[in-house]
Amino acid sequence: MRTTSAIFYAPKQPISVEEVELDGPRAGEALVRVVAAGACHSDWHAVDGHTTPAFAPQVMGHEGCGIVEEVGAGVTAVRPGDPIVFAIRPMCGKCRYCTTARPNLCDGIVREPGLMVDGTSRFHKPDGARLFHGLATFSRHTVVPEWHLVKVPDDVPIERLASVGCAVVTGVGAVVNTAQVTPGSTVAVWGCGGVGLNVIQGAVIAGASRIIAVDVKESKLKFAREFGATDTVNALEGDPVEAVIDLTGGGADFAFEVIGNPTTVRQAFDATCPGGTACMVGVPPTGGEVSVPMRPLFLDRRLIGSSAGTGRPRVDFPWFIELYRQGRLKLDELQSRFRPLEEINEAFADMLSGSVARTIIKM
Ligand SMILES: [Zn+2]
Numbered sequence: 046m047r048t049t050s051a052i053f054y055a056p057k058q059p060i061s062v063e064e065v066e067l068d069g070p071r072a073g074e075a076l077v078r079v080v081a082a083g084a085c086h087s088d089w090h091a092v093d094g095h096t097t098p099a100f101a102p103q104v105m106g107h108e109g110c111g112i113v114e115e116v117g118a119g120v121t122a123v124r125p126g127d128p129i130v131f132a133i134r135p136m137c138g139k140c141r142y143c144t145t146a147r148p149n150l151c152d153g154i155v156r157e158p159g160l161m162v163d164g165t166s167r168f169h170k171p172d173g174a175r176l177f178h179g180l181a182t183f184s185r186h187t188v189v190p191e192w193h194l195v196k197v198p199d200d201v202p203i204e205r206l207a208s209v210g211c212a213v214v215t216g217v218g219a220v221v222n223t224a225q226v227t228p229g230s231t232v233a234v235w236g237c238g239g240v241g242l243n244v245i246q247g248a249v250i251a252g253a254s255r256i257i258a259v260d261v262k263e264s265k266l267k268f269a270r271e272f273g274a275t276d277t278v279n280a281l282e283g284d285p286v287e288a289v290i291d292l293t294g295g296g297a298d299f300a301f302e303v304i305g306n307p308t309t310v311r312q313a314f315d316a317t318c319p320g321g322t323a324c325m326v327g328v329p330p331t332g333g334e335v336s337v338p339m340r341p342l343f344l345d346r347r348l349i350g351s352s353a354g355t356g357r358p359r360v361d362f363p364w365f366i367e368l369y370r371q372g373r374l375k376l377d378e379l380q381s382r383f384r385p386l387e388e389i390n391e392a393f394a395d396m397l398s399g400s401v402a403r404t405i406i407k408m
């Protein structure tokens with residue numbers, strides 16, 4: 046079929062929106078009509094050179110929601126007509142990680158980056174040239190393996206769930222699943238973009254006593270307060286480590302780094318109290334390294350990483366949707382701007398300017 050997709054060709058180049066050919070689903074795959082997709086910093090990382098792109102040209106996008114239109118042979122997770130949220134990591138259901146409730150680390154699927162398990166691609170240029178793709182949510186239609194699809198209830202507006210599969214699970218999951226923030230503890234958050242705001246609302250859900258948001262943009266600190274931060278620190282106006290230590294009376298119990306920068310990972314570590322936990326959530330740059338002093342580490346501190354919120358999508362997504370129904374999880378407020386697919390470059394400009402919580406591409 047013919048569809049429209051956003052294509053990445055090379056770093057520092059504008060993203061191109063083009064008509065492409067999409068093959069139908071093969072065994073174990075589903076064709077999904079994408080309804081809405083969030084503009085996430087991890088898509089941008091390949092464009093700005095923060096991470097080395099594994100493959101190009103590629104149909105971009107990994108966060109989104111949609112409606113299943115057709116399924117290939119043997120598919121059991123979804124049926125045509127089902128509303129779904131894309132899970133960013135595959136869940137084979139059989140490997141040592143999937144069977145120990147850590148599907149975010151699933152290693153049971155062997156495939157070339159940007160291709161399906163059979164080594165082929167479903168997306169092609171009109172002249173037949175192969176396009177690489179992952180979930181390819183920046184496309185009006187996509188074909189993905191069923192292990193990326195989580196069926197969701199049909200009584201909530203599907204377009205409101207666009208960010209559940211990445212920003213929400215990565216942020217809330219880092220707090221609840223990975224770091225396991227305890228009620229009454231103090232939390233500091235470096236970086237208040239779409240994921241950082243979800244770390245903040247995860248800390249609210251976990252019952253944190255103080256939630257200190259750190260950023261360099263006042264517009265993002267304003268969003269942070271709306272999502273539940275009790276205090277804000279503009280890192281341009283002084284040492285954020287000292288500010289967090291002052292506000293917490295000796296260091297935060299939990300400090301989250303949601304940028305992917307060695308300097309801010311170190312700051313988050315330095316801002317914890319003895320016995321505290323620093324948790325790296327931001328995507329690290331290719332080859333990035335961080336070092337921490339041994340003496341503070343010795344005092345029961347932990348420096349840990351959180352990948353996709355240590356999420357268990359088939360458990361966590363329904364939980365998030367229930368919290369949203371009850372008004373305890375902000376999803377409407379997260380969608381601070383809508384744009385059509387043709388404005389994908391402008392959507393990333395919104396993100397970089399800090400003027401939005403998340404820009405949502407509405408198909
Ligand atoms: Zn993402």
Ligand SMILES: [Zn+2]
Binds near residue numbers: 137
């Ligand atoms: Zn697995």
